[in-house]
Amino acid sequence: MWTNPLRDERDKRLPRIAGPCGLVIFGVTGDLSRKKLMPAIYDLANRGLLPPGFSLVGFARRDWADQDFGQVVYEAVRKHARTPFREAVWDRLAEGFRFVAGSFDDDDSFDRLAKTVSDLDEARGTSGNHAFYLSIPPGAFPVVTKQLARCGLAEPTSQDEWRRVVIEKPFGHDLASAKQLNDIVNDVFPEESVFRIDHYLGKETVQNLLALRFANQLFEPIWNSHYVDHVQITMAEDIGLGGRAGYYDGIGAARDVIQNHLLQLLALTAMEEPVSFSPSALRTEKIKVLEATRATGPFAETTARGQYAGGWQGGQKVPGLLQEEGFAKDSTTETYAAITLEVNTRRWAGVPFYLRTGKRLGRRVTEIAVVFKRAPHLPFDQTSTEELGQNALVVRVQPDEGVTLRFGSKVPGSTMEVRDVSMDFSYGHSFTESSPEAYERLILDVLLGEPSLFPVNKEVELSWEILEPVLKYWQTAGKPEDYPAGTWGPPSADQMLARTGRHWRRP
Amino acid sequence: MIIDLPSTTTSQVNSKLVQVREQGGANTLGRVLTLVIVTDDGERTEDAIDAANDASREHPCRVIVVARGAKKAAARLDAQIRVGGDAGASEVIVLRLYGALADEGASCVIPLLLPDAPVVAWWPSEAPARPAEDPIGRLATRRITDSAAEKNPIKALEVRQRNYTAGDTDLAWTRLxxxxxxxxxxxxxxxxxxxxxxxxxxxxxxxxxxxxxxxxxxxxxxxxxxxxxxxxxxxxxxxxxxxxxxxxxxxxxxxxxxxxxxxxxxxxxxxxxxxxxxxxxxxxxxxxxxxxxxxxxxxxxxxxxxxxxxxxxxxxxxxxxxxxxxxxxxxxxxxxxxxxxxxxxxxxxxxxxxxxxxxxxxxxxxxxxxxxxxxxxxxxxxxxxxxx
Known part of the structure; x- marks a missing residue:
């Protein structure tokens, strides 16, 4: 076993630079690629984390030469990169840009891709290490993976080399299709070479959840059903679905967000302490907690869904979903979804987990709120604690990343009056604004072959198993309820919590 | 915002800081460390402050600049508080020390350190031979020197080697x-x-x-x-x-x-x-x-x-x-x-x-x-x- 004499675990300054490698992006003309991937790659280069000789190959149906592609990347980087632009860094990076024009069903273009890739091994020393980023609709996965296998790109030619594939959500639209998709991908790439991007897991705040829970003495003792009343996990967006009908109609909020992002956040919130932070130990715990999770019924009372109607939001008049271009006038696609889950373990028995997500809500926010039980006895007059709510610990995932602790405090004055106050920890205050962006972290992890932050096929399938009963019920339950744009969802969502005397936090 | 406090004391500086915080909201909470910059008063002082302000975007900190002025002058402390746009994500307190006070920087720094937060001392140019035994160095958990900025860099490095104490570091090492x-x-x-x-x-x-x-x-x-x-x-x-x-x-x-x-x-x-x-x-x-x-x-x-x-x-x-x-x-x-x-x-x-x-x-x-x-x-x- 080789140990690099220049490395020492005490040497915390030394970053891990990926070994020689290249990245091939399919669907390179897409929004994600321009707004997130290209800037992230530049930022990585700027931080000195990419290997010398790193190469980026774009594949798309455009009549571009390498230079045109370089120009597109340049514009994307200038516009969206987070670190300052440095000519020297850019020049080195740009030397490794290649573009292959072609369509997915064209053998010839994939042969040219294979040629380009092997040329890069030769000229730039990428040493046969390549990652393929499929930023394309899942419908195109079978043909692209088959093409990659056909021209020998999917399999490394020697032991020292690697080939990896990166895929984005949606991972199917139900359990059966998710399994099918996994089969298609695993048919060509073994599971350890498949990296499913859930960009939420790349966020600092989400990783901080693990630090908060497992590095502190303060929180873990109360992190259970003795003290926790319930947990609310929210991902709200203020934008509508204009222009996304093709993707969204028939999919809906639950499939789009709850199945992946929110269930992953739930897993990290509810899981037991992993024995170590190795990828496999982490996955073991996540899988355990997902296996113990069920949707609580009866669904007519424990779930809610809605569809935004037109109205005024943030000073603008916005159309309702049914008026958005591309959506059927009788579409039953939900843009708001809320469900109740139970985690059947000793730690969490009896603690409901409420998950909600929606478009055109009050504002853009993602947070995990752990709401604690009331103190069993209050030695104050009834009147003095009237305004005291429940204590809460809120992990603010985005925006304004941080942690809020809500507790009661005496109102200054001659009478004893207790009211809720917030104690804030904000990343912006205590650490950096230039902390790496989620995609930076995830792309680097792909190149390093570090799989901790990527869900495996088992997790994807378990998530679908949890969600499927609810989806089946909704299919039979008619149309979603309307809610005005800019509010916090339909009335049924409030009723769903009010039944047990609880209410949604206003994030 | 820049507030000048000529011929002042540290307790006046402290109460001014609290006042600024109350007026402008909680902009001084959540700092993770205190950075003390020790330098001679001069043109390079501003360069050091600029560098610290940039670094503060990653590590919001309170920056205390100890600028030693003319020793022959009467003993005097001039302070300047910079917050908001003039201080990056930090708050900067510049202490200009004159006369006998110039060698007593530590006594002016102690009242201004953030409670319970680490202290880092940085000498952007000439550093003491034994940073860990310097009055300000003693307050710090980490002491940053810069051999390359000294008159004889190689010799400075030899001095660092002889006097190394845990917590010392040098920017010549960071550049590597x-x-x-x-x-x-x-x-x-x-x-x-x-x-x-x-x-x-x-x-x-x-x-x-x-x-x-x-x-x-x-x-x-x-x-x-x-x-x-x-x-x-x-x-x-x-x-x-x-x-x-x-x-x-x-x-x-x-x-x-x-x-x-x-x-x-x-x-x-x-x-x-x-x-x-x-x-x-x-x-x-x-x-x-x-x-x-x-x-x-x-x-x-x-x-x-x-x-x-x-x-x-x-x-x-x-x-x-x-x-x-x-x-x-x-x-x-x-x-x-x-x-x-x-x-x-x-x-x-x-x-x-x-x-x-x-x-x-x-x-x-x-x-x-x-x-x-x-x-x-x-x-x-x-x-x-x-x-x-």
């Missing part, structure tokens, strides 16, 4: 991180071979070059030569000798490095010299003692210093008039071809050959004989600034 990262990454990959010797080339008065050589010596436990270059800036080149050939990383122009390994195409890598603010931000990331730096300092005496080496055919530090797109591909081949005995061709005089033929052995012997004297010469030369 990119180099070290690229070299470590190169050895992460096959062929997994032992490095038998190494050569580091750089400017005569570049403390970073010395530290890089010492780091290699401490990690690899092999002879490491330090060659002086008369042309490049800072560190110019590193060569690691392995059985299959040389791993070379060179940076002739101070911007772009080229990594050459046998059997692989030359790879170019951006290796620009790091700015102070980047170095400072890196320093503030770690607040624990840096054992690797300590070991590196200890290894400084182990490196073999040579005067400028005999002119090789391809000298790593030679300035290249015009960078051709693939400057080293040819060389990589040449090296690969010369694999059995790279020393024979004396292509890389800096590397001590493993199984030396007669010629190389002689070269080695003479190099050794010189090294004792070379050390002294080094200092004389660098002080006088005459290339040998």
């Amino acid at each position: 991180t990119l180099w070290r990262a690229v070299l470590a990454a190169a050895l992460d990959l096959p062929p997994y071979e032992r490095v038998s010797s190494a050569t580091v080339t750089g400017e005569g008065d570049s403390p970073s070059t010395d530290l890089l050589a010492a780091w290699l010596a401490s990690r690899l436990r092999v002879p490491v030569r330090r060659v002086r270059s008369t042309t490049g800036q800072g560190i110019c080149a590193v060569a690691l000798e392995r059985r299959s050939g040389l791993v070379e990383l060179e940076r002739p122009d101070g911007k772009v490095g080229t990594l050459v390994q046998p059997g692989q195409p030359a790879r170019r890598v951006a290796l620009q010299r790091r700015e102070i603010r980047d170095c400072l931000a890196e320093e503030l990331r770690r607040l624990d003692p840096d054992e690797i730096y300590e070991n590196t300092l200890k290894a400084l005496p182990k490196i073999e210093r040579t005067r400028s080496a005999p002119k090789p055919k391809v000298k790593p530090a030679q300035p290249k008039p015009e960078e051709s797109p693939k400057p080293s591909a040819r060389r990589a081949k040449a090296v690969a071809a010369a694999r059995p005995g790279p020393a024979e061709k004396a292509e890389h005089p800096g590397t001590a050959p493993k199984s030396p033929p007669a010629k190389a052995a002689k070269a080695k012997a003479s190099g050794k004989a010189k090294s004792g004297r070379a050390k002294k010469d080094d200092q004389v030369d660098s002080a006088a600034g005459t290339p040998s």
Whole structure:
């Protein structure tokens, strides 16, 4: 076993630079690629984390030469990169840009891709290490993976080399299709070479959840059903679905967000302490907690869904979903979804987990709120604690990343009056604004072959198993309820919590 | 916002800070550390504050600048508070000390330290010989010096080595991180071979070059030569000798490095010299003692210093008039071809050959004989600034 004499675990300054490698992006003309991937790659280069000789190959149906592609990347980087632009860094990076024009069903273009890739091994020393980023609709996965296998790109030619594939959500639209998709991908790439991007897991705040829970003495003792009343996990967006009908109609909020992002956040919130932070130990715990999770019924009372109607939001008049271009006038696609889950373990028995997500809500926010039980006895007059709510610990995932602790405090004055106050920890205050962006972290992890932050096929399938009963019920339950744009969802969502005397936090 | 408090006391400064906070909201909470900058009052003070403000975007901190003014003046403390747009993500308190007070900076700093937060002291130019025993250094968990900014950098580094205390660090060490990262990454990959010797080339008065050589010596436990270059800036080149050939990383122009390994195409890598603010931000990331730096300092005496080496055919530090797109591909081949005995061709005089033929052995012997004297010469030369 080789140990690099220049490395020492005490040497915390030394970053891990990926070994020689290249990245091939399919669907390179897409929004994600321009707004997130290209800037992230530049930022990585700027931080000195990419290997010398790193190469980026774009594949798309455009009549571009390498230079045109370089120009597109340049514009994307200038516009969206987070670190300052440095000519020297850019020049080195740009030397490794290649573009292959072609369509997915064209053998010839994939042969040219294979040629380009092997040329890069030769000229730039990428040493046969390549990652393929499929930023394309899942419908195109079978043909692209088959093409990659056909021209020998999917399999490394020697032991020292690697080939990896990166895929984005949606991972199917139900359990059966998710399994099918996994089969298609695993048919060509073994599971350890498949990296499913859930960009939420790349966020600092989400990783901080693990630090908060497992590095502190303060929180873990109360992190259970003795003290926790319930947990609310929210991902709200203020934008509508204009222009996304093709993707969204028939999919809906639950499939789009709850199945992946929110269930992953739930897993990290509810899981037991992993024995170590190795990828496999982490996955073991996540899988355990997902296996113990069920949707609580009866669904007519424990779930809610809605569809935004037109109205005024943030000073603008916005159309309702049914008026958005591309959506059927009788579409039953939900843009708001809320469900109740139970985690059947000793730690969490009896603690409901409420998950909600929606478009055109009050504002853009993602947070995990752990709401604690009331103190069993209050030695104050009834009147003095009237305004005291429940204590809460809120992990603010985005925006304004941080942690809020809500507790009661005496109102200054001659009478004893207790009211809720917030104690804030904000990343912006205590650490950096230039902390790496989620995609930076995830792309680097792909190149390093570090799989901790990527869900495996088992997790994807378990998530679908949890969600499927609810989806089946909704299919039979008619149309979603309307809610005005800019509010916090339909009335049924409030009723769903009010039944047990609880209410949604206003994030 | 800049608030001037001429001829004041620290308790007045403190109450002003609280007042500013109450007026402007909670903008001073959540600081993670106090950074104390110790400097002579002058033009460079502002540069240091700028660097600290930039670094504060990553590490919001309270910056206390102790600027020592004229000692002959009457004892006086002038303070200035900067918050908001004038202070990055930090709050800056500039203390200008005059007269007898100039040497009593610590007494002015203590009341202004953030409660329970780490203290970092930074001397942007001349540092005390024993930072850990300096009154301000004693308050700090971490003490940052900058050998390269001192009058005699190499000598400053020797002083650091003699007086090292856990918690000391030097920006000359921080400037190396990119180099070290690229070299470590190169050895992460096959062929997994032992490095038998190494050569580091750089400017005569570049403390970073010395530290890089010492780091290699401490990690690899092999002879490491330090060659002086008369042309490049800072560190110019590193060569690691392995059985299959040389791993070379060179940076002739101070911007772009080229990594050459046998059997692989030359790879170019951006290796620009790091700015102070980047170095400072890196320093503030770690607040624990840096054992690797300590070991590196200890290894400084182990490196073999040579005067400028005999002119090789391809000298790593030679300035290249015009960078051709693939400057080293040819060389990589040449090296690969010369694999059995790279020393024979004396292509890389800096590397001590493993199984030396007669010629190389002689070269080695003479190099050794010189090294004792070379050390002294080094200092004389660098002080006088005459290339040998």
